[in-house]
Amino acid sequence: MLAKVERIDPSELELNDKLIFINRVTKVVKGGKRMGFAALVVTGDGKNHVGIGVGKAKEVPSAISKASANAKRNLSRILLNGTTVPHEIVFKYGAAQVLLKPAAPGTGIIAGGSVRAVLESTGIKDILTKSMGCSNKANVAKATLGGLTAMRDPKTTVTKRRSSLKEEAAGG
Incomplete structure (x- = not known):
């Protein structure tokens, strides 16, 4: 489950959108099939802010714009340690599981697909990743974002x- 985070005002940031994928969907109705599109967009400023959004519409451009607006509404601030993440984490969203591991400077982003798009939008330069479980791009992207938001400062x-141990020792 994704962590609850504070709202970030997108008007103050210089955001770049990346389209992860477009899915063509059909709805079967009495008269035949109705075509529609679903778009998954990741937006970020490259300086620790990133968001993911899904938009659905009858036309591709409007689906992308809806997804972009949704991503801007769901911006999160990510904790980084220089150009990498502070610690290793495995995060699961649905059946998608993503391992995010810190890397030495100069390693680059070792990731593929939607994981890479999320990490590049965040501004991470050095990281090792592994995507396990399902390959659903939306769930993998959400698992990546969930793992990044779950990062804590060591x-x-x-x-x-230490403070909780001191309290227990004093109380016990």
Whole structure:
């Protein structure tokens, strides 16, 4: 499940949209088949802000614009450690599972498909990834974003753990 994050105003950021995929869908009605399109877009400023959006419409351009607007509404701030992520994490969304691992400077983005699009939009330069489970592009992208938003600063975590241990020792 994706973490609840604070709202970010997209008007203050210089955002770039990337189209991950367009899906052609049909609805069977009495008169035949109705065609429609669903678009998945990732938007980011390359400086720790990223969002994913899905848009559906009868025409491709309007589906893309709806997805872009949805992505701007769902922006998240990502915690980074220089040009990589602070720690290793495995995140699952649906049947898609994504492993995000920090990498040494100069490694580059070792990822493919929708994982790469999300990471590039975030501004991450060095990372190792592995996508496991299903290959559904929407779920893989959401798993990647979920993993990035679930990142915690190791120093803050250690401080919290130490303070809770001190409280237990004092109380017990």
